[in-house]
Amino acid sequence: MTARSREVRPAEPGPAPVWDVINGFAAYWALSAAIDLDIFEQLADGPATSAELADATGVSDAADLTLLAQLLTAKGLLDTDGERWSNSAASARFLVPSSAASMVELVRHSPGPKQGWPALASTLRDGRPAAPITDALDALYPALVAATAATQAAVARGVALELRSRGLWDGTGLIVDLGCGSGAWLQSLLAAGAGADPATGAGADPATGADARVGAAADAGAVASAIGVDLPLVLPAAQERLAGHDVTLVAGDYLEADLPSRRAAIVVLAHVLRAESAPRAEALLGRALDLLAEDGVLLVADYFRPPDGASTDTYAAAVHDLTLALTMRASTVGRGITEPTLAAWCATRGAHTVAVVEPVPRQRVHLITSSGGTHGTL
Numbered sequence: 001m002t003a004r005s006r007e008v009r010p011a012e013p014g015p016a017p018v019w020d021v022i023n024g025f026a027a028y029w030a031l032s033a034a035i036d037l038d039i040f041e042q043l044a045d046g047p048a049t050s051a052e053l054a055d056a057t058g059v060s061d062a063a064d065l066t067l068l069a070q071l072l073t074a075k076g077l078l079d080t081d082g083e084r085w086s087n088s089a090a091s092a093r094f095l096v097p098s099s100a101a102s103m104v105e106l107v108r109h110s111p112g113p114k115q116g117w118p119a120l121a122s123t124l125r126d127g128r129p130a131a132p133i134t135d136a137l138d139a140l141y142p143a144l145v146a147a148t149a150a151t152q153a154a155v156a157r158g159v160a161l162e163l164r165s166r167g168l169w170d171g172t173g174l175i176v177d178l179g180c181g182s183g184a185w186l187q188s189l190l191a192a193g194a195g196a197d198p199a200t201g202a203g204a205d206p207a208t209g210a211d212a213r214v215g216a217a218a219d220a221g222a223v224a225s226a227i228g229v230d231l232p233l234v235l236p237a238a239q240e241r242l243a244g245h246d247v248t249l250v251a252g253d254y255l256e257a258d259l260p261s262r263r264a265a266i267v268v269l270a271h272v273l274r275a276e277s278a279p280r281a282e283a284l285l286g287r288a289l290d291l292l293a294e295d296g297v298l299l300v301a302d303y304f305r306p307p308d309g310a311s312t313d314t315y316a317a318a319v320h321d322l323t324l325a326l327t328m329r330a331s332t333v334g335r336g337i338t339e340p341t342l343a344a345w346c347a348t349r350g351a352h353t354v355a356v357v358e359p360v361p362r363q364r365v366h367l368i369t370s371s372g373g374t375h376g377t378l
């Protein structure tokens with residue numbers, strides 16, 4: 001045997017990464033079918049055989065139910081003793097619709113408009129999604145914000161505690177939420193504010209207030225009051241959630257809406273920058289900073305994608321954030337946002353992050369003040 005023939009050749013790469021991606025498509029639709037068939041809800045009452053489950057879910061052939069259940073088991077979504085199926089711990093918590101932590105609606109809506117994905121190549125060639133895809137996203141927003149409301153309410157509660165404990169907010173003043181969605185952020189912040197009483201709440205019917213009440217809300221001093229801005233299709237969701245609170249809801253583009261300058265104790269930009277073009281996102285950040293009173297705090301919440309030029313390991317660790325950014329690109333002109341970009345946009349306006357809170361994994365919330373403030377720099 002020659003020295004040459006003893007050289008160790010690098011192993012040929014296997015196709016597993018490619019199959020993982022192909023199989024991800026099928027796994028998504030298997031989970032969607034299981035949700036549509038009510039499999040997780042049925043199993044919330046206890047384990048069942050394929051025949052029992054097929055009967056309960058209207059599947060005509062128990063062999064099909066078995067096949068679907070086997071794949072869901074392989075994916076960690078069901079367990080089996082060889083005879084009966086049961087929910088895995090994750091499914092019991094996140095896929096039973098009646099569970100407090102249910103992600104069922106998120107499974108349906110978080111990929112955005114489904115027609116955006118087969119059209120992704122042409123979206124990237126054209127530089128923007130076709131108008132019907134963008135329109136479909138606008139139509140989807142009410143369901144999307146409803147699906148994320150519970151999580152956002154919890155995140156906002158955590159942020160409110162942080163603001164109060166750091167002495168960044170005394171619980172009073174005006175709160176402005178640009179792209180308020182379900183109103184979950186405003187609801188949690190108002191509840192955390194001094195004097196706010198979510199049970200009785202003061203204030204007029206937000207459905208009738210619109211722009212005319214902006215001044216009134218801004219003038220409230222002792223307790224927190226709020227203004228929420230969102231698209232006309234989405235505002236009814238916030239109206240319902242915030243009924244009875246001192247909130248003015250403004251329908252329209254958050255870059256154009258008539259809002260009081262330099263008055264807000266808190267401005268919220270939660271999960272909105274990532275869907276905008278860079279110039280509009282930067283303008284929106286500038287607008288949010290302009291709304292702040294001198295000692296006000298801007299909250300920017302997002303799943304930040306890693307900056308360009310990072311390592312393979314960094315991207316691997318950020319697969320969720322990168323997927324979300326590409327999901328944005330499939331139906332908007334946005335490409336997600338990075339933390340260095342946010343810092344640069346703030347710096348040119350004399351503002352900076354004083355703390356970052358991560359109330360749920362990877363969802364990061366920057367607490368931003370103007371650099372003239374007394375809160376220090378991160």
Ligand SMILES: C[S@@+](CC[C@H](N)C(=O)[O-])C[C@H]1O[C@@H](n2cnc3c(N)ncnc32)[C@H](O)[C@@H]1O
Pocket residue numbers: 141145148149152178179180181182184185229230231234252253254255269270271272
């Ligand atoms: C991902 S949702 C986030 C909602 C909310 N901030 C939250 O964190 O739950 C994005 C929101 O921005 C709103 N939005 C998008 N474009 C907008 C615009 N040009 N003006 C006002 N709101 C807009 C959408 O309708 C949607 O409610």
